[in-house]
Amino acid sequence: MNETRFPLLWSEDLEQRNRSSDEFEANVSSAADFSTRLAGSTDAPFEQPMGDVETWNRGDVQDFSPGDEETSVHPESAQLENGLYITDAYASIVAVQPSTVLHSGNNSTRYIAPDGEILAITDYRVRVPDDDINGSVRDRWSIAETDIDTVELRADGRVLESDNNHRSTLEYSGLSGTQNLSVEVDISVRLRHEMRTCEEYNSTTESCDGEWETETEYPTEQVTVDDSRQTVVTRLC
Structure with missing residues (x-):
């Protein structure tokens, strides 16, 4: 990234005290140093969204590392959805770009370009029922398949x-007017449930005096999660 412009990207950060003109003129070794001092005391407006x-x-989205089948990695603000087996599932829009947000009084409006992209992340975990390996009826559970x-x-x-x-990096083009942009994610899981039954179970020895009968089923579930942004399309530059 351009080291001169980089400090100016931050908005709504905690500003330092007001700086005098002398502080900007004295001991400023480079344009990047000047930008850093400026960004520390105010926010810098731009005529158009910066690349x-x-x-x-x-880069932030590419750095995101999802969890495994037992862990859902999610932002604190994510709206988590739970099913019977799929849990802590979510979709989260990271950015709509290029865009800018105008704050006026208590209202905020997100303006986007007619052509752009949405960056989004999603994750979930699978809640597998506990095995029961005691008695005349026994259950074993495992994940057969799961996917986005x-x-x-x-x-x-x-x-x-x-x-x-x-x-996900999802592109759009040719939009106009007011648009509700949403990211919708379908997540599915297929479990393997093995049930073993003994008609002649000896509870004293905790063993089967006859034959174990085995039946296998594959329960499935699909959960849909989404996230959205209300936008107004305009030409930003």
């Missing part, structure tokens, strides 16, 4: 682009 921000956001089926970018219900990854 550095998009580069930063893409689809990640879809929608604009007021229309599918614009899709993939099936934990980290």
Whole structure:
């Protein structure tokens, strides 16, 4: 990233005290040093969204490491959804870019370009029932298959682009007017449930005096999660 512009990217950070003109003129060794001092005392407006921000956001998404089948890695603000087996599932929009948010009084409006992209992440974990290996009826559970089926970018219900990854970069083009942009994710799991039954079970020796009868079933579940942003399309530059 451009080291001169980088310090100016931050907004709503905690500002330092107001600096005098002397502090900006004295002992400023470079343009990057000047930008750092400026960013520490105020926020810098730009005429158009900066490409550095998009580069930063893409890097953030690529750095995201999802969990495994037993762990869901999620932002604190994510809306978690739970099913019978799939739990802590979510979809989270990281950024709509290029875009800018205008705050006016108590209202905020997100303006986006007609052509752009949405960066999103998703994750979940699988709650496998406990095994029961005692008595005349025994159960064993395991995961047969689990996956993110689809990640879809929608604009007021229309599918614009899709993939099936934990980290998604979804592009859109030709938008206009007011748009509700949403990312909708379908997650599925297929479990293996083995049931063993003994009709002649000896509870004293905790063993089967006859034959174990085995039956196997494959319960399935699909959970859909989403996240959305209300936007107004305009030409930002």
